[in-house]
Amino acid sequence: MYTQLEQRGMSEPPVNVSTLRKMKDEGEPIACLTAYDASFAVLVDAAGVDLVLVGDSLGMVIQGHDTTVPVTVNDIVYHSRAVARGLRRAFLVADMPFMSYANPDQALENSVRMMQEGGAMMIKLEGGEGQIEIVEHLARHDIPVCAHLGLKPQSVHKIGGFRVQGREADKAKDMQRTAKKLQDAGADIVLLECVPSELGQSIRDVLDVPVIGIGAGPDVDGQILVLYDILDITQGKTPRFVKNFQVGHSSPLDAIRSYVTAVKDRSYPAPEHCFS
Ligand code: KIV
Secondary structure, X not given: OOHHHHHOOOOOOOOOHHHHHHHHHHOOOEEEEEOOOHHHHHHHHHOOOOEEEEOOOHHHHOOOOOOOOOOOHHHHHHHHHHHHHHOOOOEEEEEOOOOOOOOHHHHHHHHHHHHXXXXXXXXXXXXXXXXXXXXXXXXXXXXXEEEEEEOOHHHHHHHOOOOOOOXXXXXXXXXXXXXXXXXXXXXXXXXXXXXXXXXXXXXXXXXOOOEEEEOOOOOOOEEEEOHHHHOOOOOOOOOOOOOOOOOOOOOHHHHHHHHHHHHHOOOOOOHHHOOO
């Protein structure tokens, strides 16, 4: 019975939380990307991406909104279900959209939808001190959780723009403390967005669970980017941490493969993609 999940007729078994933990322990960088549909999910999986996130960034790159705030649970469930059909090896994480986890019971109800209807293996939520009780509640019900710290795009109207977080010593200390509390509450992964490299490294060093960075420097356990950014589909000004991997490649599959290689050999992120 269990062999179905472990093999799915593949040479390499599907990635699970233990695989990700082992990669951290053995120092193998975890290559992560977003995806929003089955066709790209097939390519991302074939390229060797370890973890795929159906991010609420879909509000911006798929739906054309200026922020992730308008995205709904139904939107994520729809796209997650499509992505799940395209994946064989990669681990699937679904984002909890704005106000879908305002209290523990609502968080549990919506996480169950992500897993049962969306086929997700883990949910991601933008966390802080206020979400510790929610993470505990989900962990108690065996819902795997990725806690997102640093720049939290769902808070853009509260923060007043998309900007680097944790530059001040007291804010950096607070973030490190919160990351540890979220891990202790049951988070299985911590994702850090737009923080100085030094802070990324210090949080990676104090946590046992994998720390995945987007604009968090080279010294974290894995990297994640938005698929449309690395394929040069996103027009206009992109954040400093974005690298266009389509350059020099004639197909999206080759571009995604070169992203995976660059994460694995640590040539991405380079200093020009990092914050100090
Ligand atoms: O929604 C998303 O795509 C994300 C990534 C930027 C990490 O949260």
